[in-house]
Amino acid sequence: AGGPDRRLMSERAEARIDLAALRHNCGVLRDMLAPGVELCPVLKADGYGHGAPWCAEAVADAGADRIAVATAREAAQIRTAVPDLPLLTLGALTSSEADLAVSVGTDVGVWDRSFVGALSSRAQAAGKKLGVHVKYDTGMGRLGCADPEEVLDLARAVAADPNLELVALWTHFATADEADSSFLAEQRDRLAGLGERARAEFPEVKLHAANSAAMIADADCHFDMVRPGVAVYGMDPFGRDPGEHDLHPVLSFRSWVASIKPFMPGMSAGYGRTWTASRPTRIATIPVGYGDGVRRGLSNRGQVLINGQRFNISGTVSMDNITVDIGDEAEVGIGDEVVLIGSQADERITAEEVARDLGTINYEVTCGISPRVPRQQAGA
Numbered sequence: 249a250g251g252p253d254r255r256l257m258s259e260r261a262e263a264r265i266d267l268a269a270l271r272h273n274c275g276v277l278r279d280m281l282a283p284g285v286e287l288c289p290v291l292k293a294d295g296y297g298h299g300a301p302w303c304a305e306a307v308a309d310a311g312a313d314r315i316a317v318a319t320a321r322e323a324a325q326i327r328t329a330v331p332d333l334p335l336l337t338l339g340a341l342t343s344s345e346a347d348l349a350v351s352v353g354t355d356v357g358v359w360d361r362s363f364v365g366a367l368s369s370r371a372q373a374a375g376k377k378l379g380v381h382v383k384y385d386t387g388m389g390r391l392g393c394a395d396p397e398e399v400l401d402l403a404r405a406v407a408a409d410p411n412l413e414l415v416a417l418w419t420h421f422a423t424a425d426e427a428d429s430s431f432l433a434e435q436r437d438r439l440a441g442l443g444e445r446a447r448a449e450f451p452e453v454k455l456h457a458a459n460s461a462a463m464i465a466d467a468d469c470h471f472d473m474v475r476p477g478v479a480v481y482g483m484d485p486f487g488r489d490p491g492e493h494d495l496h497p498v499l500s501f502r503s504w505v506a507s508i509k510p511f512m513p514g515m516s517a518g519y520g521r522t523w524t525a526s527r528p529t530r531i532a533t534i535p536v537g538y539g540d541g542v543r544r545g546l547s548n549r550g551q552v553l554i555n556g557q558r559f560n561i562s563g564t565v566s567m568d569n570i571t572v573d574i575g576d577e578a579e580v581g582i583g584d585e586v587v588l589i590g591s592q593a594d595e596r597i598t599a600e601e602v603a604r605d606l607g608t609i610n611y612e613v614t615c616g617i618s619p620r621v622p623r624q625q626a627g628a
Contacts (some may be wrong), residue, residue: 261503261536261621264510264590265298268627269305269496273412273482274310277474280346280463288336291326292318297353297541297614298481298499299623301329307480308333314355316475320345323354323432336381340391346370355379355415358392358466364405364412371411377478380406381416381456384442386435388420391568396442402450407450416454416473417443424461424469425485432462434467443471461485464493483599483610490598497598499614500590501541501621505554505582507533508574517571518563523548525573531562534586539567541617542588545606546570552586555579 278287289312295303304315304326306616314334317323323337335354343366350370358364358380371378384399385392393399399417407414419439425433436457443455455471460479462469464486482497484490490497511517511525525531534552538544542565551563552572562573572582585592589599599610606613 251581254464256371259622260506261501263297263300263617263621263623264500264502264626265623266496266498266500266627267302269482269498270298270303270306270480273312273480273481273495273498274307274312277402277463277476277479278311280467280471281474282467284472286313286454286456288314288316288473288474289480290316290459290475292316292322292338292477293615294305295619296477296481296611297511300325302623302625303480304329304333313473317354320348320352320354323352324348325455327352327354334379336379350374350376352376355381357381357383357391357418358384358402358406359391359399361402361405364402364409368409368411377411377413379413379415381407381418382414384417384419384439386419386438386457387431388435390420390525392419396438396445399442400446403446403450403453409606414450414453416456417446417457417459421457421459421462421469424459424465424486429465432466432469436462436466439471478611481611481614483614487600487603487610489490489600497590497618499599501617502590503534503536503586503588505532505580505586506535507585508571508580508582509533510545516563518547519566520564523563523571523573529576530574530580532559532580534570534572535568536586536588536621537566537568537570539618540621541613542570543606543613543616549605550588550602551597552588553590553592553595553597554584554586556595558595 279485289307291300293299308330316336323335337354337356382403383392385394406412456473458474460468460476463474478485482495511529516524544565547564551558559572563571599613602613603610
């Protein structure tokens, strides 16, 4: 009675990654694009918590034109999985990371003139020509150059350097997932206007800007390439229901019932006695907690599925366990599978639902599932 039913679980908790769903989502996104527009899935942060190498192979199988990441180390990891697919590293790079980027052969984002010279020297020393995407800050206010004249001058410097190749001008949208699209349109038009000027000098330069939300919201944002992230993993960039866009969730998060105890009125469960029984009931303990990515903010708020039925998380989420009020009539036994994100029978809990409970966004939920939760392939 002390262990799980191994027909259902091989680990105390696991995240199952449905690669068939991921390939389906890439197909859905591809169908939104005009011919010639590149699909560049974003696989940063270990594929938003889904396992970057598996996801890289799956999106390559689904016809991705290139893959974007945030760091040089991520690019190196992806390169081992897909040796031939073009890569783009979006984030800021230290000197050592720049060396790794050149070694890996990933394109890089640039917005600083001094960094262009450093990249050129590294590319020359490695005997390689490095692809460069010049970033225009059209309103995000983070990385990138906000002065369009400086952006053009930077593009000219890259294009004139024999060790570098000017690949693209790009930007990042700040409000694409919001109902008011006026600022999205401002950013889009700023890039389009500068892109028209740049192409007068560099006809082959590409433009790219669209994340998942912009991809879905405005086809005029597609330009020459799109960079979907959250939608690739079957999550809704607008935080509602991925089914509205025919996206299939890729990740499910599961554990099992390790203990069931009878509770009488007044008995408490968990740290701080934040929940006490108001009636005779039973408490199931699930061996998963904030050390695994079940956020403490779900204490006395979130739900789980057991045998296709919803039950409340009752008590404070601890590092390694949660407690669930299963009542005194539900047919729940030790070893039964518990779904924290995913489907079971006719019920489902989406990452969007968990995010709403926490007051956050769906991809923070999946990114927060910790490395101690093994990822298991499904639907390969």
